[in-house]
Amino acid sequence: MKSGGQRGASAGRRRRAFKLSIQLKLSAVLALLLLLTVLVMSELVLRGIERNQQQRTEAELARHSRTAEQYVRQNYYSADVPPEDEAFMAQRGQRLALYISTLIGLPTALYDATGREVGNSLQPQGSGAAADTLAYALKGYIAYETSGDSLVYFSPLRVDGRIVGVVRLQYSLKSAQDFLKAIRGLFRTAGVVVFAAGFAIGYLYFHRFASQIGRLRQASQQIRSGRFLREIPVRRRDELGDLGEDIYFMSGAIEAHIERQKQFIGNVSHEFKTPLTSIKAYVDLLDLYRDDPRLAAEAAESIGRETDRLYEMVEKVLRLSAMEKYDFEQHAERIDLKELLAELCGRMRGKAERYGLVLSTDLEAAECWADRESLAHIFINLIDNAIKYNVPQGAVTVSCRMERKEAVVRVTDTGIGIPEEAREKIFEPFYTVSKDRARSYGGTGLGLSLARGLVEKQGGTIAVSDAGAGGGTRFTVRLPAQPKR
Template structure:
């Protein structure tokens, strides 16, 4: 109870430290951020690509115009070779600018000589702004341009066979390209906002469904915590949430079965403890009433001792069953010679077999298994004890061992009362006995075979049983051989011991 309070207090403290933010809003915030980032990146890339294509197209157009202008001016000069290039440009510049402008569909053309002096202008009344720096670079034989508002001023050197003789300047309007760019940018933003809104709406619907499923899973866990176990998956989906839902359902059923077994175990052990205690109390009451009855005294002594022994046996087996919950095979396993171990167990039980007028025979092969020796002792002592308790007077018990295909096979066979077929499924359940009257008369607790099964499984083995009413029972335990055991020739040394 105090542990639950501590956990609850820690949970409340965490809630106080951190503000509660619904998973829905976290998902939506992350989705919105992702969508905005995606649209921003795509818009930037698209607009940058449009701008680059526009620039390349303009440069290509102006380069072609520059080549045409260079060709037209040089051809005109070759038709009048009597003067030098600079005189030719100074005298024919205005006409050349007009001719080139007409050739280029009215483009504003300005021609400069080698000294950077304007010698021709297709639009004499139109003046260009400050282009001195740009012109100085062009006079060095480089193509250069500068932007001024919506105008692009492009300058290219006039290069003839005699070298650079001047510079030709074109003006190109960027208004159309800029308008196209702004229209595309506006369209992208509009489409982006619409896509953002649509994606956000679809994301909201999807997240709502996911959050609804998570809330169902949360409610299911709350039900399990309050003791209301679920038998059907709260969420049926073909994804991770569906897998989680099935896992929670499986966990719920496993917890329910465990709790039911625990309740049954407590009920059974309470009943089994109550029976011998009731008998002991009854005899103490009788002894108080008839203190001088020697026969009653002897009977009470024997019965009270038997019931006390039965109580002690139950306590020991319950403690061993509890200890098996923390058992670790790898920390206890060791090579164990079965022949000597089984011989020792049979020797320890021979007195009890003699008491019930039973013969105990062994047919043991020299085999070695990898197991916990102490656990094997308890396992086989319980099987032998069971064979003695449920045998008939003058009956027989045969213990044998052999090696078969990498496994040791140990058999404990008796000639007792046998086990009904309908009892086979319950035989290894705690406190289950085939015959309750026989169990009480022989001191059986119903815990032995349950303990045997758990011990066998913890040794990486298994147990099986064959039985028929009136024909006795045979319990077969299979254990893995030790790693070196299959390499040796396994030969059986048979010994027989009879107790009558």
Template sequence: MNEHHSLHSQESLQSTDPQKRKHKRTGLSLRWKFPLVLAALLLFTVGVLSWLVLTGIRANQTDQMERGLKRQAEIVEMRVKQSYLLGAGQSPEDFMKKQAPQLAVELGVSSNMRVILYDGRGHEVGNSLPLAYRTDVGQALSYALQGKIAYITEGSSVTYLAPLQGPDGLLGVVQLHSSIEAQQQFYQDIARLFLWTGGAVLVLSFILGLGYVSRQTRDIGRLTRASEQISAGHYPEARLLRRQDELGRLDEGMLQMSHVIRASITALENEKLRLEEAVRRLRELEQQQKTFIGNISHELKTPLTSIQAYADLLDMYGDDPELVREARESIGKETKRLYELVEDSLRLSVLDKYDFELHTEEVELHLLLEDAGSRIRGKAAARGLNFSMDTIPAKVCGDPKHLMHIVLNLLDNAVKYNQDEGWITLSNRVEKDTVIVYIRNSGPWIPREKWDMIFEPFATLSRDRSRQDSGTGLGLPLARRLAERMGGELQLTASDETGLENGNGHSGASGNEFSLRLPLLVHDGFQ
């Protein structure tokens, strides 16, 4: 089986190294980017298509040329073999030397090609055109002498060499010269056609693409300007484009986004105001806390000083019975005050920092109120206060211990901050699904701007009055926190010089009204 080898007489002696160039693109708008990208894609497509077609044409031309020259070589081989078989007893060398010149001329005329014959040692023995230009075929001839086919393309001609096989082996080599000028001309015509057609398509598509993209970029520009206005705080009220494609949906999305941004900014501004108010309140609480620390330090120091003084007196005059009795009473009183002060501080700290567990259960509120009233009645009588109660049966769900603490704190304050021969009332009412406990007294009225302040930790209306009445400013804040933990609400609902009802149901005396609201569990009606 013969092997085909292509030898090229012309080699490229130049080589180019790719250089990377950096193109800095700045300020190129989409109006030009899109057409340029489209043109580049078309150029690439036309280039690849042209390369594929021209490569196919070249491969087809080469295949036809090889098959044509192979057929001619087979005809020459058949003619030479026929002549060799007709010659009697001649060696291949003698046959080629004697018959090759005539055979070369005969075959050249019949094939319309230049035919050169070589013997088995590579010596030229026949040439149909001995005066024509000779091509250097040394390397190709050596391939042919090995039983292989080789050809050389040089300009517009092809030199084809093929072995001539005889009955007993290689007779020689035939060299055929063929012109491929027509094929090359056809190839060049097709290449020019692709060049002109591709150029025309490229220019036309660029113009059409520029016109189409200009409309798109105009709408994109409107959206861009709208986004810049949104960033500047100016929000569109209506859609800018009347389109149903992606740009139209983008326009609609920008409109919705502007509404969301506007609402978010408004919410942030409101939140900023709330945070500023919270910071202001925190600063106020911080100041109140500092004030409370100063107050409680003084409150702790006062009983401790008294206890220390009596301890020193007992060391010096321990045999005085009257002094011992007075010291015992005073130390007990101051110790009780210290205990209450520390106890309230600890309770408030627990409420502020820990989520302690409430022991809730069903509570007969009117019974709890009657128990609290009986506990405070003696203290009220000692000050000459008129204490009255008006309760109705009602059940709530709460912690009885903490409920009792709230009510006793309110009643204790009603006794402390009251006038001599004054009055106190304890009552409850039911409104829909809520039980309201009222504690009223004839104490000095509280200015409206201080109604909320008295429920804040570390705040007292008067340091002197607080110290005089053993108050720390923690009782009401602690009571409100406990009420809120049980789902209730504690407020000062009235404080006036003339507007409250006294214990006998008549108005005209100054006083205060505290209300404790709790969720109703069961209302049994009046008894």
């Protein structure tokens, strides 16, 4: 029994077995388009030639019929006493037909006003007349019909405005038909040549096109197998070139994301291991020295501190993961920053006093459009960092004001400061300027990374700079005053 993977592979091989390459498909499409163009063009040209031939034939026969009518009229008036129409046509019809045929070079027949044949340049039995067409001409209309390679043309003969008879001209269409046949044959030959040449040229032209698509496919397979690109697979100044660049940059982004994930997992494992190691060590000591009250108190304090650190770390890791993977629900509303910061500073003032610090505020009226819970998390984190990484008898100042169309909040401390080379890295997960100091104060290296993510979710920015000549650090948060459109 085949497994699902084996069945999938077999199905893939069957699909590949019946697959036509894009090179053949594009070549066939190009050849068919060229052939269609030739066919449409040939049809239009042939119709144009046929219409032109018809117009020329009609014009020529109309001219010949006027010549015949003029000659009949001249003979009619040449008699001393104009005879009756039927008598005139009966007496002179044969002679008139022969002369007109000689004059215009076409087989000619004459009919009187009753439709009776009175003259024919051919033998009397040589050509019959179509009764319906003749009757139409006797009513004063020009009429003609085709039969095989001949056209029979009927035109009324008028004398003094009355119809005295009909002239019939027989016109050969053989040369015109042979010409059309020859042109049609040329177009058929041209169609075959164009199809073959178009397919060959298209196949050669699309060979490079198809090979570059193959290179893009190989690049995608290489990325899928975990081998990332080191150069752009296709360089062209068209959509394929854009796709090649996109695949290259996508490869770099995937590689960087995987590296970040590896680093993140490594950092999580390391940071989790440190407090767990401490907890385990005290548990082991307590197991050995159960009756030592001093050790029990020290162990309880240390285990509690490390447990709080673990809890904080887990909470921040989960929040960071949720923020990266999901667009978690937020409730944006208009926030009075002066009121919110005054409340948060009141909650943090007790902690500042325990550290021997002064927490002061410089709050002006300022509003922004954001999620209240996210803002509280951002500013508590910044204020908490300003307290933890300060110096004895130091100070923390929180200010807010409106600048143009933004609300600006600044958290300034008089602490140890952040080296300039580390200012871009402090927003990365688990990065801390001083590992020892971070452990001493329970820092996880996740707070600023989470704060930046939350600020950006609100459509704002966060930046770090020196606090001034006296040292310390200033974090500046800018938030939009109006909701994003």
